[in-house]
Amino acid sequence: MSRQQAIGKLLLGLVFGVIGLSTHASDDWVLFGGHIYTAEQTIEQPEAVVVRDGRITHVGSLHEAKRLASSDAEWIDTTGKMVMPGFHDAHIHTRLGGRSLTGCDVAMAPDLEQLTEMLRGCFSSTDEPWLIAEGLNLGFFGQSGPELPWMNAINSDKPMLLRASDGHSVSINSVAMRLANITVDTETPEAGVIERDALGRPTGTLRESAMALADRVVPRETLEDRLHMASVAVKEMNRLGITSAFDAWVGSEDIDVYRSLDDQGMLTVRIRAALAYGRGDLFTLDSPDDYERLLANRAELSTERFKLAAVKLFIDGVLEGETAALVSPYLSDEGGSGHLTYSQAYLNTTVTELASQGVQVYTHAVGDGGVRSILDAFEAAEKALGETDLRHQISHLQLIHPDDYHRFAELGVVANFQALWALPDEWIMNLNLPVVGMDRVQRMYPIASMVEAGATIVGGSDWNISSLNPLEAIEVALLRQDWIANDELTKAEVEQLDTLNRSERVDLDTMLRAYTSTGAWAMHQDQETGTLSPGKRADLIVLSHDLFSTEPQSISTVEVEKTFLDGKLVYQKP
Structure with missing residues (x-):
């Protein structure tokens, strides 16, 4: 049996397990009665949206909707609710999100004690040879991360691997350490960190490229695993109103899964994907030859709902572990300014080469030094090639030097924020503050400053690193505080948080546009999605409440009631 036949057989079983969401014959709809948010400038507030054959045919008066609607159209009364374009998540990891949903995820643990109990509960009910968990909160630990005594107390019989929720470190117990042959004599890989004690002995946490030392002995996911994880992840996107998403780091295995899901009619979300850069040894998913082949064949590998059109570059690391590149040094005893993945000359050449091939460059940059380095590379590419309309992106942007705010607009670079992180949580206050100082903490995630500087901003979750729910991120962008702790507070109490x-x-x-019209533009699909406009695809959602009539601290409690893709109902709240 060929690889594609195997994929088809696996998916066929999944297809037969799906219960149709709607028995409505024509998939023609009229939505009326609620607040209709179009995500574009309108003179009058629309009263109705008409959908026919997967496209929006009318946004305007109810009278005209009655005239234009087909005789068998279903009329949906949204009084008290809100109709808007589907969310565009500008930064996700579909397979990793599905892995969290189908495995042991501890991201919601509120403290170290409950984290420990959650892990013990997960591991007591599994017969798997490895104990693996996602979403470890490093804010519960010191600067060196989890250490062996704590991990061995959870389990000392089986190998255990805990993936940090920032995606840039793993922690392993002594059994796993022995299997990976990590000892006091193990050399630290380039651009990696092995946390050690005063005698040089590894203490259990591996950062950046050092994670590969453990990953190489962890059992590989099977094809069936990957298909199941992706299908579960897509359903979760539907549930949260996400109709388009940018998968920020894919390789050949991910591409096979996306193509197969779309072939079987199961890809009920539009995916634009960034191929993992494949030259060198860091942050790669495929061999250099396979990377070059995938890049050259990106158009042929794309499908109706899956577009392979970008390349992902990691410019630096993260502040935890001091691997993010900074303009000014860290304040820790070690000092230093972090690490750039590439020399400036190499980065300039790489970005220019990709841009010359019409490839959108999608990047990870956390520190202000990393942000400046990739902006310099984009500037070098523009000088070499002239202006393009590739809509390059820099994602994360925890720190941007104020001198660089204006450069985003000048270079046409999209600022891709994970707004859910813009609050004073244990990560920032316990881990970041001691090593960067309060002045830089107060400059973190400068969304308003970037808007004021004329930058184009989009919103992404970085799921499974953090919550997939766009409404939670939107609330944090409005208030810059804990979106759970403020749920029951009055407006006056919220201001004290x-x-x-x-x-x-x-x-x-601003944030709704970041997740709709601007998000679509950054994905090069603004002619098809992102606004409720006649002629565009009917990718839209119905929310349980009108966000503009909801107190900001309650936005995260609003629910998606219906999600439509191409005019078909792909999710309905039970």
């Missing part, structure tokens, strides 16, 4: 730099708060319309 710890906040990360109030001056960086933005308004609701």
Whole structure:
């Protein structure tokens, strides 16, 4: 049996297990009665949206909707609710998100004690040879991360691997350490960190490229595993109103799964994907030859709902472990300014080469030094090639030097924020503050400053690193505080809650556009999605409440009631 036949057989079983969401014959709809948010400038507030054959045919008066609607159209009364374009998540990892949903995920543990109990509970009910968990909160530990005594106390019989929720470190117990042959004599890989004690002995946490020392002995996921994880992840996106998403780091295995899901009619979300850069030894998913082949064949590998059109570059690491590149040094005893993955000359050449091939460059940069380095590379490419419309992106942007704010607009670079991180949580206050100082903490995630500087901003979750729910991120962007702790507070009480730099708060319309019209533009699909406009695809959602009539601290409690893709109902709240 060929690889494609195997994929088809696996998916066929999944297809037969899906219960149709709607028995409505024509898939023609009229939505009326609620607040219709179009994500574009309108003179009058629309009263109705008409959908026919997967496209929006009318946004406007109810009278005209009655005239244009087909005789068998279903009329959906959304009184008290809100109709809007589907969310565009500008940064996800579909397979990793599915892995969290189908495995042991501890991201919601509120403290170390409950984290420990959650892990013990997960591991007591599994017969798997390895104990693996996702979403470890490093904010519960010191600068060196989890250490062997704590991990061995959880389990000392089987190999255990805990993936940190930032995606840039893993922690392993002594059994796993022995299997991976990590000892005091193990050399630290280039651009990696092996946390050690005063005698040089590894203490259990591996960062960046050092993670590969453990990953190489962990059992590989099977084809069936990957298909199952992806299908579960897509359903979760549907549930949260996400109709388009940018998968920020894919390789050949991910591409096979996306193509197969779309072939079987199971890819009920539009995916634009960034191929993992494949030259060198860091952050790669395929061999250099396979990378070059995939890049050359990107158009042929794309499908109706899956587009392979970008390349992902990691410019630096993260502040935890001091691998993010900074303009000014860290304040820790070690000092230093972090690490750039590539020399400036190499990065300039790489970005220019990709841009010359019409490839959108999608990047990870956390520190202000990393951000400046990739901006310099984009500037070098523009000087070499002239202006392009590739809509390059820099994702994360925890720190941007103020001198660089204006360069995003000047270079046409998209600022891709994970707004859910813009609050004074244990990561920032316990791990980041001691090594960068309060002045830089107050500059973190400068969304309002970037808007004021004329930058194009989009919103992404970085799921499974953090919550997939766009409404949670939108609330944090508006308030810059804990979106769970403020649920039951009055407006006056909300203002007393710890906040990360109030001056960086933005308004609701700014964030809704970041997740709709601007998100679609950044994905090169603004002619098809992102606004409720006649002629565009009917990718839209119905929310349980009107966000503009909801207190900001309650936005995260609003639910998606219906999700439509191409006019077909792909999710309906039970």
